[in-house]
Amino acid sequence: MMKKLVIVTEYGLMWEGIRLTLAEALGNEIHIQVITKQNAPLSGGTIDADLLLLDVGANDDQLSYWLKNFESKDIKIIVWLIEIHKQLLLKLFRQKLNGYFFGEMEMNDLLTALRTILKGKQYIHPELSAILLEEYIYLTKGGKDRPIGILTKQEWKVLEEISRGKSNQDIAKDLYISSYTVNNHVSSILKKLHVSDRTKAALLAVQNKWVELH
Template identity: 45%
Template sequence: MNHIGIVSNNLNNIQRTARMLQKKVKNSSFFVHHPRQLQQNNLNRYDLLITSSTYIDDVLQQTDHSTKIAVCISEAAENQVERLLQINLDGYLTPNMKKQELIHAINMMLQGGVYVHPVFSTTLLQSYRTYVEIKIERPLHLLTKKEWVVLEHIANGSNNQVIAKKMGISSSTVKNHISSIFKKFGVNNRTDAVLKAVKNNWIII
């Protein structure tokens, strides 16, 4: 049995949607939570969590890497699409998805796939083109592969818990990577580490 949580402040509409999904998605139970209830619930008990861009950071902070997470991006949050795509979530949904689209997306995510609604394809393509057109030159052996990934997440504004979630490692391991980056860069804080990397064209933000 799959347990699926939906975090939303629009409880009436979402509860109706949850009841519909309960009938259509096999072997799955749906639970709706108001954002104020987040800290009162163990979110790690869910196989899949669906929330809006408003609450995605709170959800990420309270879950570990075993929970699949999808974000529903409204038109008002379109300026966040590129940032959200970089988080490497399990699903990118829209509020106006048709019933069959939503059912298909949920089944795909539960089976280990990543669902990206076609409306975000242009942004995804533009981000890819920007990435390949900018030549990143990194000195050999300065940082390990994982340290570069941690640094990129820091540059995108992620805290240690979110980085741990994205990379599937513990928060203490993230701290060790960050300490190593500071030592190798000769800096004392995140801002200086990111500035040094950007100035030397080692990362793009």
């Protein structure tokens, strides 16, 4: 069944162009509708959507309304940040939304992000996840409340090193293993944790207090 994406934005003309490009690329996967905030219905119940993308400004007065109105509905909510405002990003991340997009995304990244969310996974743009990781490192003293059976003992060590910002070459030197072995461990970690890059793996580890950071 075709899914429906509704985009709520102040910039209707810009998003109409994006909509046409997405529609051509996605074909029958998603039907896309663009609604300007000025013309958005007062009641969220009148919007029929599977995915809702909110184009968020730095001080968006409507944001709380949209999040509150749709939090109890079976709708995947995505926010699009035109600029990075750290406190707003942290506030939004606490909402545990389905997608966190960034204004500088290329079209291929946008397509990948939408398909990731359609598969039931969360998407965080790398520019945003790096900021979130930095904040969690600052706030977290760390612990080792690790789930059993996900990673091997050596993979946990590699994940700890990744979370400390170490390169594969440095990890190899610290753990007395080859760079080739580290590469294999990193690939295995990303696959097992269902994340797309090292930053997201580190963010997940710190957020869940799986690693200790010194």
